[in-house]
Amino acid sequence: MELKIPLLLYGTAWKEERTAHLTETAVLKGFTCIDTANYPTTYDEKLTGDGIAAALKSGIKRSDLFIQTKFAPVWAHHPKKIPFNPHQDIEGQITESVRQSLEHLQVDYLDSLLLHVPFEDDRDNLIAWKVLETFVPHTIRSLGVSNFKLLQLKEVYANATVKPVMVQNRFYKETGFDSDLREFCVERGITYQAYWMLRNNPEILASDILKSVAAKLNVEKELAFYVLILGLGGTQILDGTTNPERMEQDLKTVGEVFGNRGRLRELQGDINAFRQLLSKLSTVAE
Known part of the structure; x- marks a missing residue:
C-alpha cells in the first residue's frame, strides 16, 4: 500500500x-x-x-x-x-x-x-x-x-x-536515535515518525551544525533540527507547535527545502555531518 x-x-x-x-x-x-x-x-x-x-x-x-x-x-x-x-x-x-x-x-x-x-x-x-x-x-x-x-x-x-x-x-540518544530500527524501516518502506526531538536533545540543539543550518535557512534552530531529521530519509516529524506563525513557518520551510532538489543538495553536507553527530552521541550514550 x-x-x-x-x-x-x-x-x-x-x-x-x-x-x-x-x-x-x-x-x-x-x-x-x-x-x-x-x-x-x-x-x-x-x-x-x-x-x-x-x-x-x-x-x-x-x-x-x-x-x-x-x-x-x-x-x-x-x-x-x-x-x-x-x-x-x-x-x-x-x-x-x-x-x-x-x-x-x-x-x-x-x-x-x-x-x-x-x-x-x-x-x-x-x-x-x-x-x-x-x-x-x-x-x-x-x-x-x-x-x-x-x-x-x-x-x-x-x-x-x-x-x-x-x-x-x-528520537533521542538514549535509544541511539533508533539507528538500527530506522535502517530496518527504510529497507521495508516503513515510515519513521519522530517525536520528542526538542525535549531531550540538548547537545544537538546547542550544536554548531544546527546553528549553521538555521543560519542558512534563516529559521530558528528547532526548525533546522526538523529539516535535518527529515534529511535522513524515510522520516516524518510530529510537530506540536501552538504558535500559528510557527505553523506557517514550519510548513513553508519544509516545503521549500524538500520541494526543491537544489536546496536539498545545498544541505547534503550538513545532513552528512548530522549523521556523524548522531553516531557520536549514540556512542556516548552507550
Missing part, C-alpha cells in the same frame, strides 16, 4: 482545552495530517475531531486529510481514564476503542491507527495486530506501531498479514 503522508504531522497531545482550536488552526494553516490518540491521559480525541470538523467547514475535504489515531493497552492508561471496558478481551477492547475513535473524530474511516505502546506480554502484540487487521482496508486504511523496540517491531512485521507502514518513536 502506497501512502502519501506529508513530512509534517500535527501532534495534538497535551493541548487540553485548546485542542479543538489548535487543531482547526493547524489544518487551516496547511497541515494535512493530524495525529491523535484514544488516550485521555494526554490527548482529547473528541476535541481533535471538533477541530477537524470546524476546519472542514471552510471547504477543505475529508479526502485532503490524513487522520491518524492510536489504541493503547489497558496497562498504559491512567486507571481512572481508561476509555473502554478494560474487562473485555483484547478484541473487545480494540473494537470498542476503534468505534470510539470514529465517533470522536466524526469520520467513517481512519487513515492510520497505531498500536500506541506494546502490551506487557509481547505475545499480545500479535493478538492485537490480528484484530486490527480485520478493520483494514475499509475502516482503517493502514496500521503502525509506536514506542516499539526493534525486536518487537520485527516480530510484528514477521507475523503480520497487513504489514506496519509507520513507526512513531522518541
Whole structure:
C-alpha cells in the first residue's frame, strides 16, 4: 500500500482545552495530517475531531486529510481514564476503542491507527495486530506501531498479514536515535515518525551544525533540527507547535527545502555531518 503522508504531522497531545482550536488552526494553516490518540491521559480525541470538523467547514475535504489515531493497552492508561471496558478481551477492547475513535473524530474511516505502546506480554502484540487487521482496508486504511523496540517491531512485521507502514518513536540518544530500527524501516518502506526531538536533545540543539543550518535557512534552530531529521530519509516529524506563525513557518520551510532538489543538495553536507553527530552521541550514550 502506497501512502502519501506529508513530512509534517500535527501532534495534538497535551493541548487540553485548546485542542479543538489548535487543531482547526493547524489544518487551516496547511497541515494535512493530524495525529491523535484514544488516550485521555494526554490527548482529547473528541476535541481533535471538533477541530477537524470546524476546519472542514471552510471547504477543505475529508479526502485532503490524513487522520491518524492510536489504541493503547489497558496497562498504559491512567486507571481512572481508561476509555473502554478494560474487562473485555483484547478484541473487545480494540473494537470498542476503534468505534470510539470514529465517533470522536466524526469520520467513517481512519487513515492510520497505531498500536500506541506494546502490551506487557509481547505475545499480545500479535493478538492485537490480528484484530486490527480485520478493520483494514475499509475502516482503517493502514496500521503502525509506536514506542516499539526493534525486536518487537520485527516480530510484528514477521507475523503480520497487513504489514506496519509507520513507526512513531522518541528520537533521542538514549535509544541511539533508533539507528538500527530506522535502517530496518527504510529497507521495508516503513515510515519513521519522530517525536520528542526538542525535549531531550540538548547537545544537538546547542550544536554548531544546527546553528549553521538555521543560519542558512534563516529559521530558528528547532526548525533546522526538523529539516535535518527529515534529511535522513524515510522520516516524518510530529510537530506540536501552538504558535500559528510557527505553523506557517514550519510548513513553508519544509516545503521549500524538500520541494526543491537544489536546496536539498545545498544541505547534503550538513545532513552528512548530522549523521556523524548522531553516531557520536549514540556512542556516548552507550
